[in-house]
Amino acid sequence: MKVAIVTGGTRGIGKSITTELYHEGYQVIAVYSSNDAAALELQEQLPGLEISKCDISDSRAVQKLVTKIFRMYGRIDCLVNNAGIIRDGYFLMMSEEKWMDVVNINLMGLVNMTKAVLKIMKAKRIQGKVINISSTSGVAGQVGQANYSATKGAIVSITKTLAKEFAPDQININCVSPGFIETDMTNELRNKEEIKEHIIPLRRFGRPEEVAWTVVFLASEKANYITGKNFVIDGGMIND
Template identity: 45%
Template sequence: MLTNKICIVTGGAQGIGRCIVETFAKHGAAMVYACDMNAQAAEELQETYSNVRVKQLNVCDRAAIQSLIEEVHADHGKIDVLVNNAGVTRDNLLDRMSEDDWDIVLNVNLKGVFNMTQAIAPIMIDNGVGSIITMSSVVGTDGNIGQSNYGATKGGVIAMTKGWAKEFSRKGAQVRANCVAPGFIETPMTIDLPEKVLTHMKSKTPLGRMGKPEDIANGVLFLASDNASFITGQTLKIDGGLVI
């Protein structure tokens, strides 16, 4: 599905991001760059897949982003797919949320997406084709208690994506921008939650289970592929029916 495509995945060392990298590698991508601040956690991917390269990257570091993009572009002459997956949480009720917790979530989850997309979109536009997929959340579409900062970023990336879908294609380039909004997903962040909490999450989901990283990765794979060539400006909810 991704034959000859050059892909960049941020937050690619663990959880959903790691699964996306593996899925892309298995489905024929020419090269997948797994970018993460904790590059060491992704070294096994590079050892397992000949078409994966691990790069240490902070999406808040614009100079480091530019250096990476220049390297990838010099090596391949193009970038076909960008997955904006890197993100953090600092949850708290509004009256207890610190300014630092607000700032770090906005910087990584919102400005980080802006930084990566601003650096890569012009290359895609020049090549006339590309797919940008940004991880949102059902919190970004429907809100959640104690996640003012996270919800703001995940709603913000949806708004940016809609604008980009119009902006990037206005001169005829087939550059698509979409979001994926996961529901409750089994990741290293959720696996250690109390059983009572996990049971509650499952009970709120019509399909009666939590999603797996593969569920998200398969949706991202579809949007990255040419099978989704007429889809742009959309938010694909992968949540087991949690938000209908």
């Protein structure tokens, strides 16, 4: 049985990714930061699912977690770096705290998780997959999201770099950049209908599972010749 780790794996897009990988037969470890109720609810829905609470911005905590997972299962085949937060605001009014909160989770959390997992994949010669979740904000920018867009753009860049570094090890590293997806985050938008009508050519928000399906494909052997690519899932909103 293949083993997959999904950060931010108990809510929103991450929940769908966890669920789809689970149904594909993976042993999934869903990593989350704070919402115990959501994690336990998902675990009840998916018997055998492992949940782990971890602050991924803490490199020591991440190393401890990844080591524990490897000792439990003897392998790690897939890492999905999905965890992310927003702290929106206009650039000139954005505090250093808002910047660092987003950088520490969105970027350094990904760095910590990826470094710990790639060390194992490389040392144990596992032809694994790493899938990073970016955003259209990281490709095209978004007003009020300088911090978020910067981290998501960095995720696209680090994906391309690591794909080249680890290609000799037969480790595939790709990126998925969702646009407007039906989640708790987008449900709070006041102008949803306007966005659908005037910005998204398909005239609707995407469903979380539509992102998850791409992730599952990239995690599979069907994607063995794909690495260093960014897949934009946005209903035709931007050209990449």
